[in-house]
Amino acid sequence: MNVIKQILVGFGKLILVFSILAAATIGFAIWKMYPINSYCDSLTTGMAFDNAVKMAHERALNTPFIDMDESDRLMVFNHDAPFFRLACEIHFKEGKLIFKKAIGAD
Numbered sequence: 001m002n003v004i005k006q007i008l009v010g011f012g013k014l015i016l017v018f019s020i021l022a023a024a025t026i027g028f029a030i031w032k033m034y035p036i037n038s039y040c041d042s043l044t045t046g047m048a049f050d051n052a053v054k055m056a057h058e059r060a061l062n063t064p065f066i067d068m069d070e071s072d073r074l075m076v077f078n079h080d081a082p083f084f085r086l087a088c089e090i091h092f093k094e095g096k097l098i099f100k101k102a103i104g105a106d
Helices: 002-042 049-058
Strands: 073-077 086-093 096-104
Touching (some): 002 049, 002 073, 002 086, 002 096, 049 073, 049 096
Antiparallel strands (some): 073 086, 086 096
8 A cells, every 4th residue: 555655646746747847838938929929919000111120129029131121021030049939920011011920930
């Protein structure tokens, strides 16, 4: 009977450790996603390209491809490469926002 109790206690500890690791992983993902999701949600249809860039810089988000003379598309990243990057992909037509979507960039 004592052996069974020890096995159950060990199994309970194992489940506790895995639960803590799962909670930490989910918490980290939410923490990394919040800034880019918040930015993407705050954009409105019809917004000007320059205003979208200005808002990204105000929130300390990265716009590494801004100088590529591609004013019909903008990628705003939550941080520099290489890992766990998320982005807000924004499409413009005639300088006005028509589409936005938060995506995984890596």
